[in-house]
Amino acid sequence: MSRIGNNPITIPEGVTVTIQPSLITVKGKLGELTQQFETVSVTEKDGTLEVSRPTDSKDHRAKHGLYRALIANMIQGVNEGFAKELELVGVGYRASHQGQKLDLALGFSHNIVLDIAPEVKVDTVSEKGKNPIVKLSSYDKQLVGYVAAKIRSFRKPEPYKGKGVKFVGEEIRRKAGKSA
Numbered sequence: 001m002s003r004i005g006n007n008p009i010t011i012p013e014g015v016t017v018t019i020q021p022s023l024i025t026v027k028g029k030l031g032e033l034t035q036q037f038e039t040v041s042v043t044e045k046d047g048t049l050e051v052s053r054p055t056d057s058k059d060h061r062a063k064h065g066l067y068r069a070l071i072a073n074m075i076q077g078v079n080e081g082f083a084k085e086l087e088l089v090g091v092g093y094r095a096s097h098q099g100q101k102l103d104l105a106l107g108f109s110h111n112i113v114l115d116i117a118p119e120v121k122v123d124t125v126s127e128k129g130k131n132p133i134v135k136l137s138s139y140d141k142q143l144v145g146y147v148a149a150k151i152r153s154f155r156k157p158e159p160y161k162g163k164g165v166k167f168v169g170e171e172i173r174r175k176a177g178k179s180a
Contacts, residue, residue, distance in 0.1 A: 005040075005064035009049040009072050012079050017044060024071060028078025030139040031119070035074060037067045049075075073141045083137040084148040090155075090163035095124045095132045102134065106155040106165070120147050133168065 011017055018025040019042050025034045039060055043050050049071060053064040076082075088095055094105040102122055104112040116122045116136075120143060123135040134151060138144045148167070157164035159175040166172060 003065075005051055005053065005061075005068040007068065009051075009068065009075060011044075011047050011049060011075060015075055015079050017049065017075070019044060024074075026071070026074045026078050028075075028139070030078050030081050033074045033078060033140060035067075035070055037063075037070075039063050040067050042067075042071065077139040077141055081137055081139050082141045082144050083135065084144050085168040086134040086136070086148060086151055086165055087168050088132045088134070088165055089157065093132060093155075093163075093165075094126065095134050096126075097122050097124050102151070104151070104154065107163075112154055114151065116147060117143060119143055 015026060015028045018027075022038060023034060023036050024042055025032065040051050040053050040063055043052070051064060051068040051071065053060040088104070088106070090107060092105065092107060096103045097116075100116045100118060100122065102114045102116055102124070104114065106112060117138075119140055120136055120138040123137075125133045125135065136144050136148055152165045152167070155164045157166045157170075157172045159173055160177055162172045162174060
């Protein structure tokens with residue numbers, strides 16, 4: 001059983017936390033996030049937050065670790081931020097951005113144009129001889145993960161040639177073709 005919920009969360013300099021009965025608000029240099037919570041209690045003691053549960057029932061144990069992790073991610077996000085990088089592997093695969101519009105050429109008959117949420121900064125890097133890279137960064141970990149998963153879902157990496165949209169550093173399990 002995980003005991004992650006028992007770990008205290010340290011609040012760094014420049015981050016303010018406001019706790020209401022079922023809502024927590026975290027403000028930092030990068031932005032502001034709010035999260036509703038239930039069945040747990042959050043208390044602040046001299047620069048640390050502690051999440052506690054009323055009983056040891058299965059539901060309370062599960063939500064104890066969940067809300068502790070969500071609050072820790074909020075504090076890290078408004079202080080440092082989160083980033084994900086996607087790599088486009090394939091001949092003719094290209095990526096470009098115009099403001100918050102991401103234009104992807106992934107081998108279909110048309111380009112895919114995706115409107116990115118304003119909280120997420122998007123950047124594309126295209127160097128000759130290397131695969132194009134899409135960089136996403138934001139203070140909201142859930143939103144960055146959602147946008148990255150949405151982009152990856154347009155052309156998931158396939159196991160035979162390894163073509164598709166993959167995370168930087170992700171290992172693709174390769175299969176042998178018919179000849180092997």
